[in-house]
Amino acid sequence: MADDGRLAAGGESAGELVKGLRENYYSGRTKTYKWRAAQLKGILKMIDEKEEEIMAALFEDLSKPKLESFAHEISLARSACVLALKELHRWMKPEKVSSMLSVFPSSAEIVTEPLGLVLVISAWNYPFLLAIDPVIGAISAGNTVVLKPSEISPSTSALFARLLPDYVDGSCIKVVEGSIPETTALLEQKWDKILYTGNARVGRIIMSAAAKYLTPVILELGGKCPVVVDSDVNLNVTSKRIAVGKWGSNNGQACIAPDYIITTKSFAPKLAEALKITLEKFYGEDPLKSEDLARVVNSNHFARLTKLLDDEKLSGKIVHGGMKDEKNLKIAPTLLLDVPHDSLIMEEEIFGPLLPIITVDNIEKCFDLINSKPKPLAAYLFTKNKKLEEKFVKDVSSGGMLINDTALHFANPNFPFGGVGESGMGSYHAKFSFDAFSHKKAVLHRSFAGEVSARYPPYTTKKQKFLRALLTGNIIGLILALFGWPKS
Known part of the structure; x- marks a missing residue:
């Protein structure tokens, strides 16, 4: 941000930027199907034409393997665009609802209208998808949008600033790069909705800023996502699905990545051994040299993860991994067995390649342990026991849940994606994104007939x-x- 308070993008101040976007919104053009569809087609074209550049930016920011970049970011963003274009007419159509005898004759409908001006503050771990997916929803709903990409993923941020204006209406859809000063300047403005993806500490700052104007917010945060593993499972399948959900999701740097495992004392050694075998198959005997693992995003996060691993309470607990390469910001997939509940690694979201295993005397003890912590963004259970499955679904509160797998629920466009409690508020994805950035307006139509003197x-x-x-x-x-x- 310049010394005179002007944003780097276009040399405007945050106030001037918002003023211009609001004027363009009130012109009415973003409300039309034609405008919305044109922007979505532009984003789709950008994804198709610039796929290699997107992958290159993701590799520069995170050393993200191409398969992960395509499967976890590019393909999901593309699918969101395709679905929005297919369904937009139906989403925009007013919903007819029944009226009441007391207002006869009349007709009633719910009209969906855009909220106005939307701010999207995205995260660094999936810097392409978590930026463009909510923007797709905001555009579909007919809003003007400001995207603030994360400065921690500078290559992807710069990519958006360079590419997006060539494919969409730059007078109604803006990208603002920068860090804390730019974000602070944006948060001082009046918005009609803010979506933030990140951590709870910053989430509280977002809410405080939004409170000034009573601006509604969607907060996609995170938390410690538990994986409960019963002793009746298929160990080969279970270990692969846990491993790919943890280390195949940005090397653990994902808000829905498994954060810790709960299993019984008697079964834990078998599970740990199965995970070790799987990890060696996936990433070899020297995982620091594997091209299929993303790196830790920066030196600050590397130091944070190192501090967790160096906790004296974890002495002797590492059963696999633990190797580090500070120069290349690599930490090997690491398993820790029978971790104390009061260790540092159990007090905060790990967001990295470390996976502690907590042991209990019987699997039903998992409920007390999970419910003693803030509600997670995702919760996972591996079991063949239908009664345990039913109890898990009923008694564990989480943003989302998956039985006998990890992370895949995120890719289902028919699911809302969002947290509960400290893992977030509000949700988005596909139609849920359209609804998140829309207002449902009740409209009652009456004629001058049917006058009732009573x-x-x-x-x-x-x-x-x-x-x-x-x-x-x-x-x-x-x-x-x-x-x-x-x-x-």
């Missing part, structure tokens, strides 16, 4: 009887009141 003073006994019967749906009483019976 509605107006003076309220005689006859009018009161008529209105009471009308408002309670008492048809017989209504007829009797019309004919003045019983007599006063």
